Amino acid sequence: MALVDFSLAFNCVKHDLLGRKLQNEFGFSTSACSLITSYLSQRSQAVHHNGHFSSHRPLTDGTPQGSCLSALLFTIYINSLPSVLRCQYHLYADDLQVYVSGPKNDLDRLITALNDDLHAIECWAITNKLFPNPAKTKAIIFCKDGVVNPQIDVRFCGETIDLSDEVTNLGLIMDSRLKWSGQVNSVTMKVYNTLRTFRRFQKVLSMQTRHKLAQAVLIPFFLYCDAVYYPGLSAAQKEQLHRCFKSVIRFVYGLRRFDSTRAVRHTLMGCDLTENYLRRVCCFMHTVYNGKAPEYIAQHVRRGNNQRARSFIIPRHTTSTRRSLLIYGASTWNSQPLTIRNQTTMSTFKAALNRA
Incomplete structure (x- = not known):
């Protein structure tokens, strides 16, 4: 390329x-x-x-x-x-x-x-x-x-x-082997550098203001192109992102460095980081299934013959390509309950995912 x-x-x-x-x-x-x-x-x-x-x-x-x-x-x-x-x-x-x-x-x-x-x-x-x-x-x-x-x-x-x-x-x-280490390092570096600036004013910022700052400035770093690279991440890279996200939670709620974030980990995005990534991959596949994705993407996946099942046919793949967006996305889509896959509009689909 x-x-x-x-x-x-x-x-x-x-x-x-x-x-x-x-x-x-x-x-x-x-x-x-x-x-x-x-x-x-x-x-x-x-x-x-x-x-x-x-x-x-x-x-x-x-x-x-x-x-x-x-x-x-x-x-x-x-x-x-x-x-x-x-x-x-x-x-x-x-x-x-x-x-x-x-x-x-x-x-x-x-x-x-x-x-x-x-x-x-x-x-x-x-x-x-x-x-x-x-x-x-x-x-x-x-x-x-x-x-x-x-x-x-x-x-x-x-x-x-x-x-x-x-x-x-x-x-x-993007690296030549699509290992995504550079992307993960870039995301975490941007978040930590921004947090370092925010913490200088943490004592004069209310929790509500810190929450808004996280939503407007910090969380977008995690979400940019996440559906593209998240399926291909290793367990260590996912853990690296999770540790970084916990730092955001601790900043918002005024927690100390080693305090547990379990009680409040769902509050910033309505779910934890892993679940949010899965939902966004599902939203992408909803676009593909309903014929709204570009042809260069849609041509690589096929819908199942049973229209009622609303599923994808998983193409033959190797261990390395199993973590590619379309293979991982098709498998994740097929694993969702039919009541969710039956939603035809993006708004109702997102609402069904949030209720699940």
Whole structure:
């Protein structure tokens, strides 16, 4: 997989080219395109430093920073990029991941296919006046046993992209063997660092305020992308997260370091951390079962033939893939009572899970 980086992507949008894309690719009328062009043009920018403003300079390119339309207009601008790709991809605004999969003994062909797409991205970027950044572009090979192959040569914009053992993809830290140690360490480090700051003011914060801080700031660290990595965690990694979560509970309720949290462990999220992870995996599988998941996810699982059972067919898998999201998720879904699986809306499904 290659994680492609563009330099200052939002600032490089050409207004005239965006107007042509709106008209030719999306069917905008001439007057609508003129309105968008008027919105983008005749803008200027100044810098405020030490109480003084610099002179204003015109902005001839880019979408307005902080504007609610900025991301949408950039998405429209980059929308044609996937048409030049042959490998699979994920594209979210200016975050692009291109990936290809296959057997380990076919690695040379896979690298060639990836390089072909990277070259196509380079050509597309030149045509559309964007600037790829090979220095920040990352490449990684996911393989259970690891890959030792000095002949691997991933190239982008004339430069060799060194293979990484660990990459950050939209805030999720992924290592080449999907062991998730970097992600777990990152979560716990963020929580402990934030707790260290909060504890300086603990004596002047009421329990209600500490509870709100935990809900708004600390718990989201545990929940971000949890359904992706939690099924693959080892027992030691799960225990690491549990110890960290107990520190949050002790902060909220003013408990000492070694005080038991058993009596209040359900109060922050309505259940303990493990149960919350299981519920969120079930919610993800509810989305898959009801046909609301992307095709690249839905194609890997099949619903059972008995519609009344509302279950998944567990595909054949190895010991290592048993902990993958879809295998683990399908098994967890099938283990839920039928009264829960029968809920068709997400709100009623969550309510049924909470009552169980």
